Amino acid sequence: QVQLVESGGGVVQAEGSLRLSCAASGLTFSLYAMGWFRQAPGKEREFVAHINWSGGFTAYSDSVKGRFAISRDDAKNAVYLQMNSLNPEDTAVYYCAAGLRVKWREQTSYNYWGQGTQVTVSS
Numbered sequence: 001q002v003q004l005v006e007s008g009g010g011v012v013q014a015e016g017s018l019r020l021s022c023a024a025s026g027l028t029f030s031l032y033a034m035g036w037f038r039q040a041p042g043k044e045r046e047f048v049a050h051i052n053w054s055g056g057f058t059a060y061s062d063s064v065k066g067r068f069a070i071s072r073d074d075a076k077n078a079v080y081l082q083m084n085s086l087n088p089e090d091t092a093v094y095y096c097a098a099g100l101r102v103k104w105r106e107q108t109s110y111n112y113w114g115q116g117t118q119v120t121v122s123s
Helices: none
Strands: 003-007 010-013 018-025 033-039 046-051 058-060 068-073 078-083 092-099 117-122
Touching: 003 092, 018 033, 018 092, 018 117, 033 068, 033 078, 046 068, 046 078, 058 068, 078 092
Parallel strands: 010 117
Antiparallel strands: 003 018, 018 078, 033 046, 033 092, 046 058, 068 078, 092 117
């Protein structure tokens, strides 16, 4: 079956950096667009970043643009989220998702989801 497993979360001070990883199995990874979403306490899950199947297109939410970078390594069946200049508002559970035909901001268009990894940014 399809599995997406996130890792790399943790506790970091404001202005610090983290790199999240998402390892995929059970699917032809190179065919799938990938996304990162996050859910902060008491808030709805929101879009963070997207990369298309080829890696030739990326998109970001306004709140992370210029600070976060999404990338993929098809040889490793993995997608990454490099997060720089973190601030307390970035504290959330971060999820990766995979989809074949996605509208990159729309969560319902992604077919598979990971369990999430916690990121906590202290001030």
